[in-house]
Amino acid sequence: MSGYSGNRTHDNNVFLAEMTQQAAYKTAGNQAAIKAADIAYHRAVKASAKANSIGFECNTSALRELGTGGE
Numbered sequence: 001m002s003g004y005s006g007n008r009t010h011d012n013n014v015f016l017a018e019m020t021q022q023a024a025y026k027t028a029g030n031q032a033a034i035k036a037a038d039i040a041y042h043r044a045v046k047a048s049a050k051a052n053s054i055g056f057e058c059n060t061s062a063l064r065e066l067g068t069g070g071e
Contacts, residue, residue, distance in 0.1 A: 005049075005052075005054050007052050007054060009048075009052055010048050010049060010051075010052040010054055013044065013045070013048035013052075014045050014048065016044075017040075017041050017044040017045050017048075018041065020037075020040070020041070020044070021037050021038070021040070021041040024036070024037035024040070025037055035066060038062075038066055039063065039066050039068060042059045042062045042063050042066070043059075043063065043071075045059050046059035046060065046063070
C-alpha cells in the first residue's frame, strides 16, 4: 500500500483499490486499459477519502493529468 492515513476503513479501501489496479495491469492489453485502471484507482481512492473526511487533492490532480477533468 502506498501509505497509511490512520483511518482503517480508508486504508482498507485503498488497499483493495491497489489490488484491483494491479489485477487490471496484469490483463491489460494496451495503454488505454492501463489508463482506465489508473483512472478507476484514483476515483476509488478519492471516493473513499471523501467518505472518510480525508484530503483527496492528490487524486483530483492525478485524475486531471489522466484527462478526466479531476472527476
